[in-house]
Amino acid sequence: MKLAVEMAVMNMDGEISAVAVGEDSAKFHGMLRLNEEAADIITILGLAKDGISYDNLVKSLQTKYTDSTYEEIAEFTKDFLKKLWDEGLLIA
Structure with a gap:
């Protein structure tokens, strides 16, 4: 799987967000407000x-979130990927 649009993640005063950049900004005009895990x-x-x-995505996250189990990371990841999919931001 991969992103359908190129996105930049920004942290401004503790608020994390992602926006489409370059030519892809014409495809997605919104901004995603993210927590740290979603930004990762x-x-x-x-x-x-x-x-x-x-x-491999879950395993990559496991290297940072060592206090969480694979199952906990997998559950959050699955939920967030569904949101990306629903917004048309994820390609299987």
Whole structure:
């Protein structure tokens, strides 16, 4: 899976958000308000230009969130990916 649009993640005064950048800003005009975990997912997906598997995405998150189990990370990741999919921001 990969992002359908190129996005930049920004942290302004503790508020994390993501916006489409470059030519993709014409495809998605909104802004996503994110928590830290969601920002990490967007960042990882953005770096994986050729895509990344769900399992590898969760494993990447596990390296940062060592206090959480694989299952906890997987559940949050699945929920957030569904939101991205529903917004047309994710390609399977």
